[in-house]
Amino acid sequence: MLTHLKHLIAAKGDKLVAYRRYLHQHPELSWEEYEITDWLASQLDALGIPYQRLDRTGLVGEIKGSQPGKTILLRADIDGLPVTENTTHNFPSKRPGKMHACGHDAHMAMLLVALEALNEINDNLQGHVRFLFQPAEEVGQGAKYALSQGVTEGVSNVFGIHIWSPLPTGKISGHRGPQWTAADHFTIRFIGKGGHASEPENTVDSAVMAAQFISNAQAIVAREVNPQQPAVVTIGKVNTVDGAFNIISEETVIEGTVRTFHQEARDVVERAMHSYAEHIAAMYGGQADVNYDRILDAVVNEEQSSDLLLEIVERQFGQEAIAEEKLIMASEDFGFYTTQAPGAFAAVGCGNVAKGAHYSHHNARFDIDEDALVYGAILHASYAYAYLKQDKF
Numbered sequence: 081m082l083t084h085l086k087h088l089i090a091a092k093g094d095k096l097v098a099y100r101r102y103l104h105q106h107p108e109l110s111w112e113e114y115e116i117t118d119w120l121a122s123q124l125d126a127l128g129i130p131y132q133r134l135d136r137t138g139l140v141g142e143i144k145g146s147q148p149g150k151t152i153l154l155r156a157d158i159d160g161l162p163v164t165e166n167t168t169h170n171f172p173s174k175r176p177g178k179m180h181a182c183g184h185d186a187h188m189a190m191l192l193v194a195l196e197a198l199n200e201i202n203d204n205l206q207g208h209v210r211f212l213f214q215p216a217e218e219v220g221q222g223a224k225y226a227l228s229q230g231v232t233e234g235v236s237n238v239f240g241i242h243i244w245s246p247l248p249t250g251k252i253s254g255h256r257g258p259q260w261t262a263a264d265h266f267t268i269r270f271i272g273k274g275g276h277a278s279e280p281e282n283t284v285d286s287a288v289m290a291a292q293f294i295s296n297a298q299a300i301v302a303r304e305v306n307p308q309q310p311a312v313v314t315i316g317k318v319n320t321v322d323g324a325f326n327i328i329s330e331e332t333v334i335e336g337t338v339r340t341f342h343q344e345a346r347d348v349v350e351r352a353m354h355s356y357a358e359h360i361a362a363m364y365g366g367q368a369d370v371n372y373d374r375i376l377d378a379v380v381n382e383e384q385s386s387d388l389l390l391e392i393v394e395r396q397f398g399q400e401a402i403a404e405e406k407l408i409m410a411s412e413d414f415g416f417y418t419t420q421a422p423g424a425f426a427a428v429g430c431g432n433v434a435k436g437a438h439y440s441h442h443n444a445r446f447d448i449d450e451d452a453l454v455y456g457a458i459l460h461a462s463y464a465y466a467y468l469k470q471d472k473f
Contacts (some may be wrong), residue, residue, distance in 0.1 A: 081204055082462050086396050088197045089457045096453040099123075099189035101171040107160025107178045107185070110216040112331075113137040116158055120188065120213050127196055131211075137465055138215040138222070140231050142208055143199050145468065149207025150236045152464050155417065156191035157184050157217035176252075183243035183430065188213060190241065190453055194460035201409065204461050207468035210235060220263065220375045223413035227420065235310035237385060237473075238423030239463050240414045245437060247429030249449040252459065253403040254389040254426035258341035260314075260379035263411035264350070265371060265449045267335045268293065268357050272366040274322055274330030284366045286332040294318070294334065295369075300352040309345040312409055313353075314339050323378045339409050341378050377415035382422035384473045389424045392462045397455065403429065410441070422473070424463075428456045 108116050117137045124131050124141065131141030138158065142151070156355050163179040173179045191211060212231050216222030232238065242260075246258050247253060270293070272284030297313050305311045315336035320329035338353075342348040354370050361368035381389070393401050414425050431438050432449035439445040 081201065081465060082395060084150040085197055085461050086458050088200065089193060089461060090197065091452055092457070093454055095198070096189050096193050096457060097450050099192055100450065101186050102455060103185035103188050104180050105171055105174045107175055107180045109162060109178060110159040110219040110222070111136060112256055113158050113215045117213070119193070119249050120158070122257050123192055127199055129195060129199055134215070134226065134229055136215065136225070138226065139213045140210065140226070142210045143195065143202060143205065144208050145205025146203045147206040149468050150233050151208040151210055151213060152467050153210045153232060153235045153238045153417070154191060154194070154460055154464055155212040155214055155238065155240045155414065157214050157222065159184060159215055159218050159222070160186055161218055161442060163442065163444050167447050169300060169447065172206055179444070181443060182218065182441045183448060184217070186243045186448055186453055186456065187241060188428070190456035191460055193457040197457070197461045198464060204247070205465070205468060209464050217413050220413050220447035223416040227416060232417060232420040235421050237467050238421050239460070240417070240425045241428050241459060242412060242425065243430045243448055243452060243456065244427040245431045245439065245441060245446065245448065247403055247427060248431045249429050249452045250397070250455070251403040251427055251429035252393045252397070252401055252455065253406065254381060254386055254424050255405040256381055256383050256386040258378045258380050258407065259425060260408050260410060260412045260415065261339035261341055262346055262374070262378040262415070263376040264338040264374050265348070266338065266353055267333060267371045268353070269369040270332045270361055270366060271369065272330055272364065275328050277326040277328055280328060283328040284364060285328050286366060287329055289361050289364050289366050289368070290318060290332040290334050293357055296356055296360065300356065304352045305345045305348050308330070309340070309342040309461055310407060310409070311340045311345045311349055311427065313349065338464070339411060341407065346374070353428040375413045376413050377419060378424045379415040380416065380418055381424045385422050388466060389426055389463060390468070392459065392466055396458055396462055403427070426459060428452055428459065
C-alpha cells in the first residue's frame with residue numbers, strides 16, 4: 081500500500097504545483113487567514129472530506145478509516161509574513177507587503193494532496209487521520225489556540241513537516257530528540273538620568289549601560305551555559321527613548337531572542353540575563369527592568385516516531401534521502417503538540433541553487449524547488465498510513 085500511495089501522489093504532481101502557486105499568490109498574515117480558510121474549506125468540500133472551522137481562522141477535520149484503530153494528527157500552518165516579495169518567478173504575491181516567505185504555501189498544498197490520497201484509500205485505513213490547517217504559526221500563537229479547542233483530544237501521535245531551503249531537494253531530516261529550538265523573547269529597559277550631551281557628569285547614561293550589556297551578553301553562552309547544550313543569544317533592536325545626537329537618554333531599550341534545545345540551558349540563560357543586566361546597571365548607578373518571555377517550546381522528536389519516520393523515508397525514497405543529523409536553530413510552534421502526544425517533525429529539503437531556491441526563510445527572495453512538494457505529500461500520507469497500521473506504539 082505504501083508503494084501505491086507513492087504512485088498515487090506522484091500522479092498528482094501538477095495539482096500540487098497548482099495549489100502551491102495559488103496559495104503563494106494569496107498570502108494572509110497571522111490571524112487574518114480568512115480567505116485561505118474559505119479556500120481550504122472549498123477544496124475539502126470538493127473532496128468530500130468533513131471538517132469544522134476553528135473559532136477564528138483555520139480548520140480541523142478527520143478522515144475516518146473503514147477499520148477501527150488509533151488516531152493520528154497531521155498539521156500544516158497557513159499564515160504568511162509581512163515581507164515584500166522580490167522573486168523572479170511568474171506567480172508572485174498579489175498582496176503588497178505580504179508573502180509566503182517561509183513555505184507555508186507548500187505546507188498547505190502538500191497536506192491537502194496527502195489527504196486526497198488517504199481519502200481515496202479509506203477502505204485500507206486502520207484508524208483515523210485527523211488534520212489541522214493551523215493559523216498564526218509565525219507569531220507563535222496558533223498551536224496554543226488550536227490546542228485550546230481540543231484538536232489533540234483522542235490523538236495518539238502527531239506529525240508535521242517544514243519545507244527547508246538549507247537542505248537540498250530529495251533530502252529529509254527527522255532524527256530523534258530535540259530538532260528545533262525553543263524561542264524566547266526579552267526586552268531590557270536600562271534606566272539612568274538624562275541630560276545634555278555636553279554634561280555627562282550630571283547624568284547616568286543609559287546607552288552606556290546597554291552597550292556594556294551588549295558587549296558582555298555573549299559571555300552568557302560562552303561561560304554560563306554547558307557547551308554541550310547549544311544556545312544563541314541575539315540582540316536585534318536597540319533604541320534610546322530620548323533620541324537625538326546631543327541628548328544623553330534617560331532610558332535605552334534593547335530587545336532580542338534566545339534559542340535553546342535543553343531546559344537546563346534555557347533556565348541558565350534566563351537567570352544570567354537578569355543578573356548581567358541588573359549588575360551592569362548598578363555599576364553605573366542606574367536600574368534595569370528585564371522582561372523575559374518563553375514563547376515556544378523546543379520541537380522534540382519522540383524516539384519511536386522518529387524511527388518510523390526515517391524508516392518511511394528509506395522505504396519511499398531510498399536510504400540516501402535521509403539527511404545527516406543537524407540541529408536546526410530556528411523555532412516552530414509544533415513543539416506544543418509533542419507535549420500532548422508523541423510524534424515527529426520532519427524537515428523536507430527544497431533547496432536548489434540552479435532554480436534560485438537557496439535563499440533563507442523569511443527572505444524577500446525566498447523560493448522553493450517545487451520538485452520537493454511530492455516528497456512532502458508522500459511523507460505525510462505514508463507516515464499516517466504506516467503509523468496506523470503498526471501496533472508497536
